[in-house]
Amino acid sequence: MGNIKWMINQYAGERPSDLMELFSLEEAKRARAFHEGLPAYAATPLHSLDGLARSLGVGGLYVKDESERFGLNAFKxxxxxxxxxxxxxxxxxxxxxxxxxxxxxxxxxxxxxxxxxxxxxxxxxxxxxxxxxxxxxxxxxxxxxxxxxxxxxxxxxxxxxxxxxxxxxxxxxxxxxEKVPRLIMQGYLTLIDEAFGQLEEASAPRVTHLFLQAGVGSFAAAMAAYAVARLGMDAPKIIVMEPDKADCFYQSAQTGDGAAAVVGGDLDTMMAGLACGVPSPDAWAILRPLAAHFVSCSDEISAEGMRILAGPAAGDSAVVSGESGAAVAVGLLDELCIRSPECASELGLDENSVVLVINTEGATDPANYRKVTGGEACGGRI
Incomplete structure (x- = not known):
C-alpha cells in the first residue's frame, strides 16, 4: 500500500487571519446567487456512502461530487x-x-x-x-x-x-x-454552501472531520474558512492532504517560525491538480491556525481511493474520482482506518465520526483512470 506521513498542526488555535472575513456566509451567498443565474447552473450531488462508512468503522461518509459541475468534470x-x-x-x-x-x-x-x-x-x-x-x-x-x-x-x-x-x-x-485569487476563492464558496445546505436538508449528523486537498491551498483555505464561519466552535476537524512530491503545506507546518515552505523539483506526482510546490500566502495564513492535521501521502493512496470509489460497497453510489479528487481522502481513510487504526484514533476517527470530502474532479485523465481502476469513465459517472 501507499505511504503516509501526518502531523498535528503546531500552529492550530492561533488567532485566525483577518482574511477570514472574505469567506463569510454573506460572501458565499453572493457567489452562489451569481452562479445560480448562469444557464448551466445546477447544484451538484452529495452522496452518502453508508456502506463504505461501515467498512471503515466511521459513523458517516459524505462526498460532495463536483465532477458534474457545469459539464466541466471539475469544480474550478x-x-x-x-x-x-x-x-x-x-x-x-x-x-x-x-x-x-x-x-x-x-x-x-x-x-x-x-x-x-x-x-x-x-x-x-x-x-x-x-x-x-x-x-x-x-x-x-x-x-x-x-x-x-x-x-x-x-x-x-x-x-x-x-x-x-x-x-x-x-x-x-x-x-x-491578491485581488484576483481572492475572487476565485470566493467563487469556490458556492460548493461548500450547497454541501452544508444539503446536509441540513438530509438531517445528517454534525460533520466532525473535513478532509481537504491542497495544491496552492486556495480551495482548502476557502472551504476551511467557510466551515468555521458557518459552524464556529462546532466546526469540523480540518485535515489538509497533499502528495508527498509536492507537500508544501506539510513542510510549512514543520517550520519553527510559521513561515511558508517551498518544495522544488519536478513535482512528479500522479495527483496533477495538487502538484504545486509554492503555497499561496493567503491560503497558508488561513490554514495555519485552522487545520488540525497536515498529511503527506504517496500516489498509491490516491490510486486506492480511485478504485474504492469506482467499485462501491453494497448500496453505495459509484463515484468517479480523478487523481486529485475525493480519491485522496478515501484512500487515506482506508489506509488509516483499516491498516493503521492507532493513527486513525489519533486523528479522532471512530464510530462517532462523520466525514465530509469533496470530489473536486472526475476522470480528467481518462487514460490514467482506466490504468488505475480498470474501468471506463463517462463524464463524471461510471
Missing part, C-alpha cells in the same frame, strides 16, 4: 466564472484572460471566458496529459504547453500577461497579486 469553473464576472463587470471591451494551470483551473477559465464572449490563453507545465490539454483547447482557449514545472509556468504566465496586456487570472496569490 466556479472560481473562474465568478472572478471573470467581477473583473469584467460593466465593460463592453473584449479582454484576453491568461493563466497557468495543471488542467482544471485552465479549463474553467477557458469555459468562463467563452461564456462571457472573451478570450483565454492558458499555459500548462511539462508533462501535462494530452486529454487535459485537449479539454482546454475544446473550450476555445489558446493553449501553450511549456517545458517548465507548475510553479515556473505560473511565473511565465505572469510575464507573458504583462508583456501582452492580458489580464492574469491565477488561483494563487503572491505579494502585490
Amino acid at each position: 469553473g466556479l472560481g473562474a466564472s465568478y472572478a471573470l464576472s467581477r473583473l469584467h463587470s460593466g465593460s463592453e471591451e473584449t479582454v484576453t484572460f491568461a493563466t497557468a494551470t495543471d488542467g482544471n483551473h485552465g479549463k474553467g477559465l477557458a469555459w468562463a471566458a467563452r461564456e462571457l464572449g472573451q478570450r483565454a490563453v492558458v499555459f500548462l507545465p511539462a508533462g501535462s496529459a494530452t486529454e487535459r490539454v485537449d479539454a482546454i483547447r475544446e473550450q476555445g482557449a489558446d493553449v501553450r504547453v511549456t517545458e517548465l514545472n507548475y510553479d515556473e509556468t505560473v511565473r511565465l504566465a505572469e510575464v507573458e500577461a504583462a508583456r501582452n496586456g492580458w489580464v492574469l487570472v491565477q488561483d494563487t496569490a503572491w505579494t502585490g497579486y
